[in-house]
Amino acid sequence: MGNKKLGRGVAVVGAGMSKFGSFPGFTSRDIFVDAYKDLLTTVDKGIDPKDIEAFYLGNYSSDLFEGQAHLAPIIANWIGLSPIPAVRLEGACASSSVAFREGMIAIASGLYDIVLVGGIEKMTDLPISAVTDTLATAADIPYEVNAGFTFPGFYASMATAYMHAYGATPETFMKVGIKNHKHGSLNPKAQFGQKISEIMEIKRASAINKGKPAPTWETELDFLSDNKSNPLIAWPMRLYDCSPVSDGGAALLLVSEELAYQFTDHPIFVIGSGAASDGPLHARSSLTSIPSAKLAADKAYEMAGVSASDVKLAEVHDCFTIAEIIATEDLGFFEEGKGGKAAEEGQTSRTGSKPINTSGGLKSKGHPVGASGAGQVVEVWKQLRGQAGDRQLSGNPDLGLTHNVGGTGQTCIVNIFERR
Numbered sequence: 001m002g003n004k005k006l007g008r009g010v011a012v013v014g015a016g017m018s019k020f021g022s023f024p025g026f027t028s029r030d031i032f033v034d035a036y037k038d039l040l041t042t043v044d045k046g047i048d049p050k051d052i053e054a055f056y057l058g059n060y061s062s063d064l065f066e067g068q069a070h071l072a073p074i075i076a077n078w079i080g081l082s083p084i085p086a087v088r089l090e091g092a093c094a095s096s097s098v099a100f101r102e103g104m105i106a107i108a109s110g111l112y113d114i115v116l117v118g119g120i121e122k123m124t125d126l127p128i129s130a131v132t133d134t135l136a137t138a139a140d141i142p143y144e145v146n147a148g149f150t151f152p153g154f155y156a157s158m159a160t161a162y163m164h165a166y167g168a169t170p171e172t173f174m175k176v177g178i179k180n181h182k183h184g185s186l187n188p189k190a191q192f193g194q195k196i197s198e199i200m201e202i203k204r205a206s207a208i209n210k211g212k213p214a215p216t217w218e219t220e221l222d223f224l225s226d227n228k229s230n231p232l233i234a235w236p237m238r239l240y241d242c243s244p245v246s247d248g249g250a251a252l253l254l255v256s257e258e259l260a261y262q263f264t265d266h267p268i269f270v271i272g273s274g275a276a277s278d279g280p281l282h283a284r285s286s287l288t289s290i291p292s293a294k295l296a297a298d299k300a301y302e303m304a305g306v307s308a309s310d311v312k313l314a315e316v317h318d319c320f321t322i323a324e325i326i327a328t329e330d331l332g333f334f335e336e337g338k339g340g341k342a343a344e345e346g347q348t349s350r351t352g353s354k355p356i357n358t359s360g361g362l363k364s365k366g367h368p369v370g371a372s373g374a375g376q377v378v379e380v381w382k383q384l385r386g387q388a389g390d391r392q393l394s395g396n397p398d399l400g401l402t403h404n405v406g407g408t409g410q411t412c413i414v415n416i417f418e419r420r
Helices: 028-042 062-066 069-076 095-108 129-137 151-166 170-184 195-207 220-225 257-261 292-304 321-330 340-343 359-366 373-384
Strands: 010-017 052-057 086-089 116-123 232-234 247-256 268-277 313-315 397-406 411-418
Touching: 010 028, 010 095, 010 373, 028 069, 028 116, 028 247, 052 069, 052 095, 052 292, 062 116, 062 129, 069 086, 069 116, 086 095, 086 116, 095 116, 095 247, 095 268, 095 373, 095 397, 116 195, 116 373, 129 151, 151 232, 151 321, 170 220, 170 321, 170 340, 170 359, 195 220, 195 373, 232 247, 247 257, 247 373, 268 292, 268 373, 292 321, 292 411, 313 373, 321 340, 321 359, 321 397, 373 397
Parallel strands: 052 086, 052 116, 313 397
Antiparallel strands: 010 247, 010 268, 116 247, 268 411, 397 411
């Protein structure tokens, strides 16, 4: 089909997000207000909301999480944007990346010049069993869920397959979690802004205060290997291998390339985007790779005219620690079977050769599923502009990537961003 290019350039000129966490008493619309207000503060030369022409909102299931459907126009009205077109996009955990891509396409086509893209999810009002059931609707109900699978089980199956194929151990996955919590400790918007070592000491102090014997952990791996402090969820995935249940929102302002410098002297340009779909996990020939991710990445690299080696940082979909390892291989950062070793060696840390999830990732930052993809773009935007605070990468990175998966890979969106 040839190399696809955008009809005209698209830039991100504002990016904001709420804090991710648990916010009893607040609804999706309340949380999105925080993200939208944060975005407005980031547009260097200001934005008149009346100039926004359309609103694309990623949301997985406010219907089930909150009993509220038709969310996009409700939120648009809540933030004062009526009567512009407002549409909700659903792609499971990739919902706001789908929304981002639709907003990008709308500008590239010439239909609009300025659009708002957002993502939102309010998950914590439900008990954990109901959250599990709601998330399971993103899987194949007759052939997977009715057979007893939930998402921890899916990714545990991928983890055991990876261990069998490439010799990884549970400690391999633990080191991904340790790294992402270390990154998240530098992110004031993260749900879990603590290193594993800090959590370990808090729990040690709590035990002593309760008159219990002091735990004998010496290292973070000791703590993460303790069945009491880090219980198994679905072997080999333990509690600290799993992203949390989260509330949160993120918002992005997209404009046509020719308008970008009216809003900021430092726009970030979308230079590549790829999307792909796949069948459910049970129908795949391999459990150690996500084919849609490989295909979406190939399309994004081709559009951008770059390769994996050119990418300076990436926010990837680490709903479970095994997912990050597989993502780094599917994206071409490491050879198949080498992503686990790269993580163990620290290559994916902030100071490594290929920094992954400097925000803390879904694991530490949080995973409000409809907002996660947009939240990834916020982090890449800040890093490329040199505005990531204590977690800012050195060397003035100029090329970043986001990788967002829906379900077990039935949907995948990869976007590539450039600072010029």
